[in-house]
Amino acid sequence: MAIFNYRILRFLAKSGLMGRRNVKLTLADPNDQISYKSLLQRPQVHLDHAALSAFYAGKRILITGGGGSIGSEIARQALRLGAAHVTLIDHTELALYDVEQSLNLEFGKPPVSLILCSIRRKARLEAIFVAQKPDVIFHAAALKHVPMVEINPSEGVLTNVMGTQYVIDAAQAANVKQLVLISSDKAVAPASMMGATKRLAEHLISSQMGHLNQACVVRFGNVLGSTGSVVPLFRAQIDRGGPITLTDPKVERFFMTIYEAVQLVMTAAMHNATNLSEKSSLYILEMGEPIRIYDLAKRMIDMYGLKVDKDIKIVLTGLRDGEKITEALLDDNEIREPLRPGIFKVVNQAMDLHLPPNLMSELFTLAERGEDEIVKAQVFRFVKTLRDYSPTPPTPHTEEV
Numbered sequence: 001m002a003i004f005n006y007r008i009l010r011f012l013a014k015s016g017l018m019g020r021r022n023v024k025l026t027l028a029d030p031n032d033q034i035s036y037k038s039l040l041q042r043p044q045v046h047l048d049h050a051a052l053s054a055f056y057a058g059k060r061i062l063i064t065g066g067g068g069s070i071g072s073e074i075a076r077q078a079l080r081l082g083a084a085h086v087t088l089i090d091h092t093e094l095a096l097y098d099v100e101q102s103l104n105l106e107f108g109k110p111p112v113s114l115i116l117c118s119i120r121r122k123a124r125l126e127a128i129f130v131a132q133k134p135d136v137i138f139h140a141a142a143l144k145h146v147p148m149v150e151i152n153p154s155e156g157v158l159t160n161v162m163g164t165q166y167v168i169d170a171a172q173a174a175n176v177k178q179l180v181l182i183s184s185d186k187a188v189a190p191a192s193m194m195g196a197t198k199r200l201a202e203h204l205i206s207s208q209m210g211h212l213n214q215a216c217v218v219r220f221g222n223v224l225g226s227t228g229s230v231v232p233l234f235r236a237q238i239d240r241g242g243p244i245t246l247t248d249p250k251v252e253r254f255f256m257t258i259y260e261a262v263q264l265v266m267t268a269a270m271h272n273a274t275n276l277s278e279k280s281s282l283y284i285l286e287m288g289e290p291i292r293i294y295d296l297a298k299r300m301i302d303m304y305g306l307k308v309d310k311d312i313k314i315v316l317t318g319l320r321d322g323e324k325i326t327e328a329l330l331d332d333n334e335i336r337e338p339l340r341p342g343i344f345k346v347v348n349q350a351m352d353l354h355l356p357p358n359l360m361s362e363l364f365t366l367a368e369r370g371e372d373e374i375v376k377a378q379v380f381r382f383v384k385t386l387r388d389y390s391p392t393p394p395t396p397h398t399e400e401v
Contacts, residue, residue, distance in 0.1 A: 039224060039231070039299055040255055040288070047263050047342065055270045057082035062134035062176075064119050064167060065141030067095025069226035070182055073262045074138050075103065075112070081266075085111045087132045089125075090141070091118040119163035122170070129174035136269065139167050140182045142198070149194040150322040153376045154367040160197035161379075162364045164204050168215075178214040180269045181205045185221045185254055185284075185327045188334075189387070192322025196379045203386055206281045207354050216272040218265045219346075220285040221254030221327060230293060234300050242312035244301070247319045249294040252326055254287040261285065264342050271339065282346040284329045284336060331387055355382060 061078045065071040066088025075086045090096050096114045103110050113132065117124050119141045129137075142160050143149050149156035164181065171179050183202050186195030202217045224231050230246075237244045256264075268283040294314070301312045308314060319325075330336055336344040359382070366375050 038303065039296060040257070040291070044257070044260055047267050052263075052266060052270060053081045055081075055274070056136075056266070058084050059135040060085045060087070060133060061136050061138065062087040062089065062129065062132055063138045063140060064089045065139075065182075066090050066114075067092050067099050068140060069223065069258055070262060070265075071138070071140040072099045072102065073258050074140065074266070075099065076106065077259075077262050077266060079103070079107055079110050079112075083111075085113070085132075087113045087115060087128075087134060089115045089117050089119070089128065091116065119167055120158055122166040125166050125170040126173045129170040129176060133174070134176055136178045136180065136273075137167070137171055137176055138180045138182065138265070138269070139164065141167075142182070142201075144184070144194065146186065146192045146194045146322050147320045149197065150192055150320070153193045153372050153379070154370050156193050156197045157363060157367040157375055157379060160194070161200045161204070161360075162367070164201040165360065168204060168208055171215075178269070178273050179205070180215070180265065180272075181217045182265065183217050183219040185219060185329050187219060188328045188331050190380075190383060191324050193376060193379065194322065196383045199383050199386065200379065202282065203355065206348065214273045216269065216281045216283060218268045218283050218285065219329065220256060220261055220264070221287050221290075221329075222256075223261050224255050224257050226258060230296065231300070234297055238300065238304055238306070238312055243315040244297045244312060245315050245317050246293050246297060247317055247323060248325065249316060250292070250325050251294070251319070251323075252290040252292045254290050254327060254329070255296075256285065256287050267340070268343050271343070282334075282348055283339070284344050284346055286342045286344065287329075290326065333387065355385070 056078055059078075061075070061083045063071045063074050063086065066075060067090035071088065071090070075088055078086050088096060088099060090099075093116060096116065100112070100114055103112055115128055117128060119125060119139075141163060143152075143156050149160075168179065171177075181201060184195065184198050186192060187198040187202055188195070190196040190199050202219070205215050205217050208215070222229055234244050264285045268285075272281065272283070297314055298308055301308050304312075306312050330346065331348075334346050334348050336346050339345045363375065363378050363382075366378065
């Protein structure tokens, strides 16, 4: 399918039809992993499918943000692994409808519940969790767009931090022991409000392990093809005949495919649930070397059979507030240890630190009042406390090469 599309695109480019309003151009289907693997230019991580099937078969799975790219793929893979029931929670009606249609096409009439609800509704969440009786909760709901959260910091706190606390509270009310938070590399030494709120969400999970002894955080980078990521944006810009816009030629990011990311998230969750003696509740995924966004744009133009500048121009717009040139997977007070292929365990010195609950309550009150500047200052003050905390110097782990 992808090769067929490329031939069409080369023909359109040579015939002068590129960019006309009545011509629809597509790189490939958004779920076409072959084209995405070509963009990554590295082997895909292979996991133990039999072990995953043995763990997830017969389990009831609940997913917040179930209408999003990651949440819907977790649902898809859980059903393939034999999950007894999957509950999808999302605050967007259209997103749930689209996922329902997709799952029905693949599975017929799968055992799925679709529930419209915001994670910012504590009492409603608790009622849902109690009624659905999940064995495993994947918390994927979040505000993820860096510039959008930067200009709406209070909303970022209410969804990413308060919403996570409400998910934890609901899991406790329903006596659910296994909770998995999907996090981001932007939570490491965060320069943005999105990253800072995800760092606080990570801390809420790790600091409440006594109540949720199978809770964990899985941190990864950018996901190719996910909602709001650069690949769909670049595809749309190429479809229109250009230009491709990017912030800075030196910007680089870690990337994974959606399928690969979810496989690793589910594997990390399985490991955490079956190795309760381990203190770590934070995992990071192997994503190879970071990729320059500029190089990614050039690869996409080349995959269309087009030439940079001659057919499609690349325009630089400058870094936006909260954006960094490079991202990291580990902070200064974190060390990683190899766990299994594709996954590392992270020892975080701040796991022993507990931010006073009244400080979080005050933060939520400020966010509800829309006190954006005070909220931003408070969030970064909390993050600095977490990053500076180091009761004992971390001992670097020597990995075998």
